Structure formats: C-alpha cells, structure tokens
Amino acid sequence: MKEPLVFKYVLPFIQWYALMILFALGIDYLLHHFNLVFIGIYLGYSGTILILGSLLYSLRKRKIIQSGSPKKLLQLHEYGSWVGAVMVLVHAGIHFNALLPWLAILMLLITVASGLIGKYLLKKANETLKLRRSELIQSGLSVEETDKELFLDSITVDLMKKWRIVHMPITLLLAFLVLMHIISVLMFSK
Amino acid sequence: MKQTLILGIIVVCIACTYLYPHTMINPGELTAGHQHLKNNCSACHTPFSGISNTKCIACHNPANIGKDSTGKLDSSKQKLLFHQGLLEQSCSSCHTDHKGIAPTVSLSNFNHQQLSSAVFNNCNSCHNKPVDSLHQSLSNSCINCHNTQDWKLNVVFNHDMIQGADKNNCAACHQKPNDNFHQSTTANCSQCHSNNKWLPSSFDHSAYFRLDANHQTTCNTCHTNNNYKVYTCYSCHEHSPSNTIAKHNEEGIYNISNCVSCHKSGSEHDINRNGKEQQNMNKEDLKKINNYSKEEDD
Numbered sequence: 195m196k197e198p199l200v201f202k203y204v205l206p207f208i209q210w211y212a213l214m215i216l217f218a219l220g221i222d223y224l225l226h227h228f229n230l231v232f233i234g235i236y237l238g239y240s241g242t243i244l245i246l247g248s249l250l251y252s253l254r255k256r257k258i259i260q261s262g263s264p265k266k267l268l269q270l271h272e273y274g275s276w277v278g279a280v281m282v283l284v285h286a287g288i289h290f291n292a293l294l295p296w297l298a299i300l301m302l303l304i305t306v307a308s309g310l311i312g313k314y315l316l317k318k319a320n321e322t323l324k325l326r327r328s329e330l331i332q333s334g335l336s337v338e339e340t341d342k343e344l345f346l347d348s349i350t351v352d353l354m355k356k357w358r359i360v361h362m363p364i365t366l367l368l369a370f371l372v373l374m375h376i377i378s379v380l381m382f383s384k
Numbered sequence: 385m386k387q388t389l390i391l392g393i394i395v396v397c398i399a400c401t402y403l404y405p406h407t408m409i410n411p412g413e414l415t416a417g418h419q420h421l422k423n424n425c426s427a428c429h430t431p432f433s434g435i436s437n438t439k440c441i442a443c444h445n446p447a448n449i450g451k452d453s454t455g456k457l458d459s460s461k462q463k464l465l466f467h468q469g470l471l472e473q474s475c476s477s478c479h480t481d482h483k484g485i486a487p488t489v490s491l492s493n494f495n496h497q498q499l500s501s502a503v504f505n506n507c508n509s510c511h512n513k514p515v516d517s518l519h520q521s522l523s524n525s526c527i528n529c530h531n532t533q534d535w536k537l538n539v540v541f542n543h544d545m546i547q548g549a550d551k552n553n554c555a556a557c558h559q560k561p562n563d564n565f566h567q568s569t570t571a572n573c574s575q576c577h578s579n580n581k582w583l584p585s586s587f588d589h590s591a592y593f594r595l596d597a598n599h600q601t602t603c604n605t606c607h608t609n610n611n612y613k614v615y616t617c618y619s620c621h622e623h624s625p626s627n628t629i630a631k632h633n634e635e636g637i638y639n640i641s642n643c644v645s646c647h648k649s650g651s652e653h654d655i656n657r658n659g660k661e662q663q664n665m666n667k668e669d670l671k672k673i674n675n676y677s678k679e680e681d682d
Contacts, residue, residue, distance in 0.1 A: 294401060294408045363390050370394055374401060378409040381431040 203315045203322075204350065211310060214276060218283035225284070234285050241281025242372065248274030272309070279306045294378065298371035305364045312357035319351050412482035419485070428481075440475040463510050469500035496532035518557060521550060543579040565612030594649035598622075617643045 225231050251271035253259045279302055286299045323344065330340040341348070401408040406422040414422050421427040430436050450464035451457055457465075467473075478494045496504060503509055507526040513519055528542040543551075550556045554573040560566050576585040589595055606615045617623045632640050648656050 291412050292407070292409045294397070297397070363386060366390055367393060371397065374397065375409075378401070382409070382425060382429045 203319050207310055207315050211307060214280055214306065215283070217280045221280070221284045222287055234287060237281040238285030241278040241285060244274050244278035244281065248272075248278065275306065275309060279303075294371060295375050298368060298375055301364055301368035301371055305361065305368050308357045308361040308364060311354050312361055316351070316354045316357060319347075319354060323347050323351050410482065413484050414481055415483075416485050418481060435476045437473065437475055440479075441473070444475070446470065446473055466499060466503045466510065469503060470498050472498055521547065523547065563612070564609070565607075568613060593644045593647075594654075596650045598650045615644075 221237075222234070225233055248271045250259065250262060251264070251267035254262050254264055254267050282302060283299070286295060290296070326344060326347065327340055330343055331337070335343065397408075404423065405425050410422070418428075428435050428439055430439075446467040448455065449467040450461045477498075478491055480491065505527075506524075508524055511526075513524070522545045525545065528545055529539050531538060552572065552574070558573070576587040578586070593599075601620075603612070605619050606617065608616060608619065618625050618628075628640065632638070646656050648654055
C-alpha cells in the first residue's frame, strides 16, 4: 500500500504553513522581549515591498514584462512571498483593534495557503496520481478498479485544483485591503 | 460573477470604513472622555495633516486645565496648572490617545524642556517626593541624582546631598558586607572606600603583604573561613609546614608563627630585618638571616 497523497504532500504543506506562523510568533516574542517593538513597523514596510517584488513572476507569466527567467522569478515569488508574509504577520502582531487590517491579514493567510497549494503541492500531487494510475492499469486493474483504488487521492487533487479559483481574487482583495490600511494610516497616523 | 463579487466586497469595505471608522480602522480604544468622538475621526484628525492643536484647545483650554467647569481651582488637579506656562503649546507632542478607555499612561513623549524654568526647577510641583527615609532626609534637588529622561535610569547618587548626622554614617543606608573582615572592623568605610564607587577600595594589601605574581589567588586561600584577621601560608603546596620549619631551623629560627613579620612579599630576598620576631632572636640568629639573604642575592 503506497502512502496516500494526503500524507505525502498535504502534511508537509501544513508543516511549511505552520512554520510561517511559528516564525512570526517567535520573532514577535523576541521583539517584545528585547524591547524592539518599533522594528515591527519597518517589517510591515519591508514585507509589503518584498511581496510586491515577488509579483514580478505574475507580470512575467502574463507577458506584461519580457525579461527575467520565469523559473527564477517563480522561486522569488514563492520564497519572497513567504518571507514577506512572515514580516507582515510580525508587523500585525497579536492585537485586536481595527477590523480592516485584520481582514487584510486573513486575506494574506488565505493567499499564502492557496499559493502553497497551487505551486508547492498540486503539480507534484498530479504527477504522482498519474504515475500511480498508469502503474495500476499496467498491473492489470480495470479503469473502474483503478478509480476505486485511487478514490481518496483523486478527491485530494480535485480539492487542490480549486486553488486557482481562490488565489487571484483573494490576492486582489488582499491588495485592496492593504491599500485601504496604508491610506488610513497616512490619513490619521498623526 | 466572480468580478461582481469582488467589486461588491470592495464597495462594502469602503462603505463600512466610511460609516464605521471606529470599527474598521481605529488602532485602539479612545479614552472615556473621548468616547463620544469614536466615529468622528475628523473631530481631532485633519486628514494627511496630523492633529491640529486648535481642535484640542477648542475643548481643552490650557488656561482652564486643572480648574473645574466654573473656573475654580480643583485642588486634586492643582499639578495640572503647569499647562498655563508651557513654552510651546503642542498637545500631541505630549499627549496621545487610542491606548484604551482608562489608559495608565496617556502621554507619548512628555518633554520636560517645554516647562517654564520655575516649574522645571521645582520637581515637587508635579512629582511627590518618595516617602522612604533616604529621600526624606535629602534636599529637594532631585536633579543632583536623577535626570528627566527616566527616574531610575543612570541614577548617580550624590552623597554630598546627605545632611546632618547621617553624612558620615554609611551604615544608616548601607549594610556592612557579610564577611568577618568587614563585620569585625570598626573603621569608617571612607578609610578604604570612596563615595563614588564601592570598588576599587583604597585598602592597600601591600602594607601587610605584597601580592606578587606568585600570590594572585583568592582571599580565602590565605584567609580561610572568611576571617581576615588571621591568615595561613600553608594552604598551597609551595609552603608545607615541615619544609618551612626545617628550612628555618637550619638558620636557627624557631618562632615562625607570624610569617609576614619578616616576609613582606613572596620574594626570599625581601625579608624585613626589623620584624617583630627579630626582637626574640639572638644576634647569632640575626646574622644567619642576613647571611642567608646575601647568599640568595648572590
């Protein structure tokens, strides 16, 4: 019995996602411990710039820009967004005041999750599913028997495929909420 | 459909922010006195221009701060009268909000330099003098020890401020160190220690025994049991009792109970010929010691 896709890909994804939150909590704790909370403000700036920079990949993918290696830009998109998200999470801290910034954080978390599902999991899971399917058919199983055998894996992949439906709209909402947050801070910060 | 949904969410967000700014963008609860302004940001804020002083003074006239609504002096708020004499009236340079309904501190950056010199030089016009015996016995010149940045930061206690009988009575404030040397001594601390720092002290061990390179060790190697009145030279392998006695006996010296009466350092050439024990020596012994020293010198 081969390892189900849930354990092979989804659990590592959850670990990667949890690591982001743990990093943010750890850095936030250290900043408070060493009385360096003011750094959190600058992490908001740098995190936002990093995430914006990582969007070069999206521009390249849509041929809005022509230069740059797509592979390297994709790596920048994946890792830059992740690091930027950690910085922004530290910037947000564990404060429950205004709703708007919290909606932005919620969108950020969903965007990162959908991004991780899309580019970190889906491709590998799809390849593995195809490979297993061909192996089972070659071993003499019928298509129906193969589908039955791979039922759980198919469900998992189908769920992952929904990332495309979520990733772009949520990213747009995130951008909008961040913009609202920045404008409100500029308007009322002093 | 998807685009309509996104557009709808954006419109709802903008509408909510406009109608309920307190819920949407308020960075923290306003103080109890400002609660009625919580959905009226522009009552204090001018967009992109900060907080106008005029808007604060419209309600909080500095001339009336510390007085009740009829203009009478409120004795419980008398300290607040310093607002009248502020050199620069910029409310937000000291005060802040959005720190909770009943914040413990509603000040952001209180700058003492803005106070008039009369208020600045009279700390007790705003601050209560600490009630402990130390502060009560001192003058009111807080600035001699404290600074305006932080009460506890970089405090340099000026002993010259101590008045009266306590001026030379260190034990009135300081406890004697809990070792036999300090417990047994009746000397005044200032004989060895200065007012600025406890360490280093001016105690000169060389007056009794010079600690050369071979004697850089902890106090309790020689002064066992924390008793500095007595010492022993037999706590290290170099000076075993049997060897020391034998060596001195060769020279006809038999009373070696008080090493430092002759040896003022670890050097064998540094023998005090006027030591107390020499009084008990006969001339022949003294000659032997001198000869011994000369041989070593050669």
